[in-house]
Amino acid sequence: MPNTIPNRQAMCEALLELAESDRDIMVLASDSRGSAAMAPFAKRYPEQFVETGIAEQNIVGIAAGLAHSGKTPFVTSPACFLSMRSIEQIKVDVAYSGTNVKLVGISGGISYGALGMSHHSVQDIAVTRAIPGLAVILPADRHETKKMTKAIAEYEGGVYVRIGRNPVEDVYEENDDREFVLGKAVRLKDGADLTLIAAGETVRVALDAAELLAQDGIRARVLNMHTIKPLDEEAIVAAAEETGAIITLEEHSVFGGLGAAVAEVTAQHCPVPLRILGIPDEPAIAGKTAEVFRHYGISAEHVKELAEQLLKRTGVQAK
Secondary structure (H helix, E strand, O other): OOOOOOHHHHHHHHHHHHHHHOOOEEEEEOOOOOOOOOHHHHHHOHHHEEEOOOOHHHHHHHHHHHHHOOOEEEEEEEHHHHOOOOHHHHHHHHHHOOOOOEEEEEOOEOOOHHHOOOOOEOOHHHHHOOOOOEEEEOOOOHHHHHHHHHHHHHOOOEEEEEOOOOOOOOOOOOOOOOOOOOOOOEEEEOOOOEEEEEOOOHHHHHHHHHHHHHHOOOOEEEEEOOEEEOOOHHHHHHHHHHHOOEEEEEEEEOOOOHHHHHHHHHHHHOOOOEEEEEEOOOOOOOOOHHHHHHHOOOOHHHHHHHHHHHHHHHOOOOO
8 A cells, every 4th residue: 555644744643752751842833733744743732832923034043942941842844944044043043052953844855846946945955964063864754754753852953854745655664673873874775786875755766776777687775865964974985885886866956965965975085986866957847746756867767777877888797
């Protein structure tokens, strides 16, 4: 059965569990309790819920004040606005001030689809990962979202999380016992011919591409780089040295995101052929997620073609 639970709902379920035993868990919304799927939390724990209205800059400042008072605030606001309108407050009130605020950009990437560039957030990773003292995370599916929510609640420090709007196909089994470790990539599939590194909703695409490549005898390693910062440089170096080529996939601009972060590591430590697959330097088209992904080649079929071309051009033979 296809998954029908979006990551935002999984986060709400995790926060409801946490709030049962921790009265310091707070959720803040900027007229976004519905789109963030936080209405159940507001109903069950109204004294632990703050509605600011459409005031993205203020919501970050309020959250920082709550954190200074010993609370653990989760700000839930559309990623396109949270990462752009509130960036000064994120930089100063959260990161520079060292406050324990969890910033959750909902409906990230091109989740808002038909609403176009004003509602797309394909620059948020580039902006947030450049701010000192701020962790940046993109969970792959509902199961990882739940584990991540509980992990960052225990983590002392500022975090920016980006989650999508619609349900995504599961990456993990429900009974998967792997812990979520901030800053540690997850090797989902082993392989020695090349590595596919993905984050967020593109992890499923990477896994599907690896299955297609396997049909042609190409063994692709798949890394779920759920934490863009702090980045798991060890996993990237190992992938470069052991597989010899890398393709990155992301629901983000090709500038400043996951691909750029991986390229920074390989260029300095282990140069290998690298391709960055994401949104090019243009306003992303409007449309459903699947349509936008197809348009920009963020699909298993295109990744397979790109991998085969990369191996052919570099003369790398399947091991």
